[in-house]
Amino acid sequence: xxxxxxxxxxxxxxxxxxxxxxxxxxxxxxxxxxxxxxxxxxxxxxxxxxxxxxxxxxxxxxxxxxxxxxxxxxxxxxxxxxxxxxxxxxxxxxxxxxxxxxxxxxxxxxxxxxxxxxxxxxxxxxxxxxxxxxxxxxxxxxxxxxxxxxxxxxxxxxxxxxxxxxxxxxxxxxxxxxxxxxxxxxxxxxxxxxxxxxxxxxxxxxxxxxxxxxxxxxxxxxxxxxxxxxxxxxxxxxxxxxxxxxxxxxxxxxxxxxxxxxxxxx
DNA sequence: ACCCAGGCATTGG
DNA sequence: CCAATGCATGGG
Numbered sequence: 001x002x003x004x005x006x007x008x009x010x011x012x013x014x015x016x017x018x019x020x021x022x023x024x025x026x027x028x029x030x031x032x033x034x035x036x037x038x039x040x041x042x043x044x045x046x047x048x049x050x051x052x053x054x055x056x057x058x059x060x061x062x063x064x065x066x067x068x069x070x071x072x073x074x075x076x077x078x079x080x081x082x083x084x085x086x087x088x089x090x091x092x093x094x095x096x097x098x099x100x101x102x103x104x105x106x107x108x109x110x111x112x113x114x115x116x117x118x119x120x121x122x123x124x125x126x127x128x129x130x131x132x133x134x135x136x137x138x139x140x141x142x143x144x145x146x147x148x149x150x151x152x153x154x155x156x157x158x159x160x161x162x163x164x165x166x167x168x169x170x171x172x173x174x175x176x177x178x179x180x181x182x183x184x185x186x187x188x189x190x191x192x193x194x195x196x197x198x199x200x201x202x203x204x205x206x207x208x209x210x211x212x213x214x215x216x217x218x219x220x221x222x223x224x225x226x227x228x229x230x231x232x233x234x235x236x237x238x239x240x241x242x243x244x245x246x247x248x249x250x251x252x253x254x255x256x257x258x259x260x261x262x263x264x265x266x
Numbered sequence: 267a268c269c270c271a272g273g274c275a276t277t278g279g
Numbered sequence: 280c281c282a283a284t285g286c287a288t289g290g291g
Contacts (some may be wrong), residue, residue: 022289113273120271122289165286167275204274228272260272 001057004050006075010097011047013261014069017101022125025132026108026145027068027101027178035142036042038064042113042140044240045069067104072217075099078254085248087236088255100257102214106182107175108145110217113207114171115164128254134162151176171202185211190218205227222252231264244262 018029028035034045038061045065046053054065066072082088103109115131133144135154144220151173159169164243178200185193190212197208206225213221222245223229236259248255 083268117273118271118286119273119288120290122290123271126289127287160287163288165288171274202274202280206273223272226272230272 001054002048002050003052003054003057003062005052005069005071005099007050008097009051010095011045011052011069013060013095013097014099014101016261021121023225024125024128025143026136027081028142029115030141035140036064037137037139037142037144038066040137040139040144064104065103070099070102072102073099073254075254078251081251082255082258086260091236091258094265095258095261096257099263100214100254100261102217105145106215107186109211110175110182110207111146111151111172112205113210114168114175114202114225117168117204130162131159131164134158139246140216145151148176168202172264174201175203181255186216190220193218213256218253219250222248222256226256228260228263232259235263 003135012032015027015029015034016242018024018027018034023029026036026132032046036043036045041056041061043061043065044053045068046054050070052065054061057065079092080094097134103112110129111131115128132143132145135150135158138144156166156169156173159172161165162173180196180200185196188196193212193216194205194208197203197211200204206223207214207219209223209225212218213223220242224241224245227240230241233244237244245252
């Protein structure tokens, strides 16, 4: 069934992140089709005229797919603004129809970031794949990302056996067991979310900012500590990432995604 | 055999 | 309060 998206929308380009650094077992891309477990069922998503074809599409799967594909981003104001900006006036049209994917679940978003701290994304994807395979539930051809309950019940040694450092294993299990309403973070403003997350062991400024950007889709999220973003900003602008941030206000999040994606286009 | 990669907490000055 | 250090894996 068709889930309409505002034009333009380039599904292939937008889902590039699900395959750019190795297979993502929780967001599995196979031959132009994205597979994702939702509520114990396998959902398939593929490009279609006027939007994406989603099977099955119902009240349970629709909000997850909309979140996953970043349907909440308002691209028109961004592209109109970008047209008058240095660098972005060139970069954004080259990625016409790019809509950053989001992490539909807060726990998944945070654990994904912990696994990606410091190491290359290739290494992070490999480690995370083993984690998803071991602690997640297989639903057809895809895996449901491990639940918070399942991770809370697992041991740090088990995660270490999958390639987590002892520290990251401790952070991940600790987060799962922590008494903190992760869904409730959506009700807080940006600075409150930052303060709450940074107070959690293992979650620093970088992780908090990517949570704002990739889970909450906050327009002003700007992961200035991100190594790849620093390099992209230096490449395109010859500027320090902290200098550029305020100039992009209030479009930092989409700008960051476009710059990062553009920086790895051939 | 190195060295670096989309951080973070800990330790030592 | 800032600088230095260890961390585990994958790719070059």
